[in-house]
Amino acid sequence: MTLDAWVPLLVLCSSLVPGLLIFGLEESRVRLRTTLNLAGALTKLALVGVMLWGVAHGHTYEVRVTFLPGLDLALRAGPLALLFLVLSSLLWLVTTIYAIGYLEGSPHRSRFFGFFSLCVTATVGVAMAADMLTFLLFYEMLTLATYPLVVHRGTEVARRAGQVYLAYTIGGGALMLLGIVWLYTLTGTLEFTPRGFVSELDPSHHSALILIFVFLITGLGVKAALIPLHAWLPMAMVAPAPVSALLHAVAVVKAGAFGIVRVVYEVFGVEFAALLGVMMPLAILAAATILYGSLRAVFQDDLKRRLAFSTVSQVSYIVLGVAIASPIATVGGLVHLVHQGLMKITLFFCAGNLAETLGIHKISEMNGVGRRMPWTMVAFTVAAFGMIGAPPVAGFITKWYLGLGALDAGQHWVLLVLAGSSLLNAVYFLPILHAAWFREPPATWPEEREFGRREIAPALLWPPLVTAVAALLAGLFAALPFSPLEWARFIAEQEFSRP
């Protein structure tokens, strides 16, 4: 095994090993636990940085072991994997810091951080999986690792949310398993290949392939919260704020969306999928999800629920970008994987801060909160503008490329969807901003806590500020090398270039 083969394994281990160690720690070993967490996160970031440099210079990092006869378990870090890897390892570091601050003094922290690390391990596994089987392995591991996080609070509501979460994800996973085995019996391989590996099959199998596509997209759509499979996501809001951040920005919904990208580009291939006639339904489903999610978000008073429906909507931009099947739209969809992550994690951090300092959970309680917690609300405002698609925040880039791509592919209806969704984004975000900055604050807050002269503990304030700035920079400097946009372009070139 060459040195390059070790790197993907080390990336996995950099969160797996700390996670397993943390499970064994006494509840009181705060310092050791924090050290392990941060060491793991920093190591992973460094390793991913090494791979990023390597991949940009033409290296491939691959490791494989024989699993079943004729099937390998394989990890490979190509450009697409790295897009997701960089996002998850960066945001993991930030979220870990936030979670350490957020959960200070609460019970069951060893358990929490143990599963937290497993969750990230599964996510990077999903990112690096080189074939459908490996993907499934980590995808299911992600389901199992996030369940304890969703039910972490241990209340009756949390338990019910956990059950709903499992019902959706286990059911989806079962369909996916069925699809994957079926695919394997037809093709004899499951290896992700640029431009797909099923187009050579005899046309008599085309109806089977359509069904397989439906099975796979259903299984992935559960996590990506495509309607009508989205209901678990708003319910899972009972989880602690860092978990919501992780669920929405880094791990779960992203794994689903990322899986859809993989299936469309590297199992079926865009052109072949279009030939099968499955791309248009997928695009319509994504568009419907975008509008439905935004519409539902407008009517939520609970801040986290509004953000959750916003996620339902925003993640489908990725799917839409994929389904439009034009190189430019692909860039828009892929880059949104990163952009949505940065913006949504900021919003959830801020929501967590509001709840932590002032006990605010509802939008109707947010009057004048900008004066009480200016820095938090600055971060929130940047991210909210990004979501609406206002330049120069990152969200604008996404919508711009999606729109261009739709024109390029001759699908003008997509522009209407984008415009409608942006309008709805504005409808559900601007009133929050208006209330926070321009309304008079109430005499007393629901549940106020004092943090000395600061608005909140630094471990809770810095993460949203950093991610908000990142979202701003990703928009401002989108043309620089190694920006998410340039990287997405790099991937799209590979997916669409002729061999």
Next chain:
Amino acid sequence: MDTAVLLQSGLTAPILVPLIGALLAFVIRRWATPIGLLSVVALLGAVILQVPSLFADGPQRLAVGGWGTPLGVDLYADGLSIAMLLMSGVVGLGISLYAAAYFRGTPARGQAFWPLWLFLLTALNALFLSADIFNLYVTLEILGLSAVALTAIAGGADALVGAMRYLLVSLLGSLAYLLGVALLYHAYGTVDIALLAERIAAEPAAWAAMGLMSAGLMLKTALFPLHFWLPPAHASAAAPVSAALSALVVKGSFYLLLRLWIALFGELAGGVATLLGLLGAAAILWGSIQALVQTRLKLLIAYSTVAQIGYLFLAFPLAVGTGITAWSGALYLALSHALAKAAMFLVAGNLLRFGGHDRIAELDRVVQRLPLSMAAFALAGVSIMGLPPSGGFIGKWLLLEAALTEGRWAWAIVIVLGGVLAATYVFKVVGNAFTQSENPHQAQPVPATMEWVAFALAVGAVLMGLIVSQPLALLEIGDPFGIRAEAAVP
């Protein structure tokens, strides 16, 4: 030659070691526990020593006492036998370590446990190694009797009634089997499986024998709808005994049915294969639903066994046309189920010891304080649900592959649905680990060994999903499924 002699003596060790241990443990009661532990370690060592030579030299046959066929008391070991022996050795060691701690407070029961348990292992290993159908009857009967006696040592009305019902069923099953043996011997003049395989033909005597032997073995394996005796017996026994019954004993009769089917009956009637598969499918659905509605943990686990046995029988129809994939899938499930189910029953024993009850609705007060046991249960659950990575996943993958290669959708859907149902009942228990409870129970301490053994077995079930090619290669040694022999005939 030397190695051959060594190997031949090695083949008897898995039978002789526990037998001698059982006798010693019976005579020297005071030392029963160390004798028992020592015997099981030696047994496992002896089996492991067989593996390299098996890979090098292929299957082994040993004529004990040198009588020769047709009377011969032959031992035969191919990859399948050794895999089953390894299963009984590993799980047996886990159960023995657990039992040593479990019975520490009740030495009288411990002294009753060890000889019976070692007899059980003797019979089980002899079953895996025997090559003639009459010997198999004897091993089957000893296996049943020692299992019944083990069930009864828990005392208490539930356990005794469960044991009694178990005994009646077990005797009925073996008598039906024996009648089949009589018919086969009359018709073909031999009890050696290999010779029978050459001589058997599609005629009434063979059909009658197939019917009687299959029915008897199905009863002993607790295939739906003949499963009624299993939950009360498995749920009322002492924890290590429950583990042994669910993990090992039902596998004994399943193994035998599999052997007979592949060697003798498979060619006779395809319709029966479908029937077995249908019963298996019904077992998966019925067992899972029953598991779901149980209010006591041990009954839930026992019904889960009913469901998991169903999976094993799906291989019978699926093997037509896909042969080795289906068989190795079922066996992989059997092996990983042994590890996972043993772990689950041992965890149930820990929870019972700790909180004094196994009512699922009130488990939240218990499991919070036994995280290691709960982790063991969850990991074993991963394998039972068939999620990756676990042995259960591999088994289900292979069965699904067999089903979909031939486009048999109904079977595939049952396989997947069973996994979803299993997830539902596993999480019904695991969910308790995360709820907050104000009023904890009076708690009895649980020895660390009991927790770690359960955990180790569960980890084993998960590891079987990561180390796959070696066990699969082992299963193929000596071509137990007759694939290559079949392929050779044009």
Next chain:
Amino acid sequence: MTPAVLYALTGLGLFVLGLHALIVHAHLLRKILAFNVMGSGVFLVLAGLAGRTPSGIPDPVPHAMVITGIVVAVAATALALSLMLRVTGATGHARLPDETER
């Protein structure tokens, strides 16, 4: 009909008779007796169907089997009886709880 077949048919008859008794009777002692009847039936089939070797001596193998079978049956009966006594001691009835005495 040769005597051998007659024996065999009688054996089968005993087996079926025993099976019937096993199902019908609730009392455990009757069930245990039923098993012994079934067992005898099987042994009769084994012995009755034993082929004759060319020299006219009966085939010894089934006899060996019957003797082994009887040993096993005795052990099983002993276990069954002692278990029955303990069930009776624990529940007060010599039958399984969900079956009524007939």
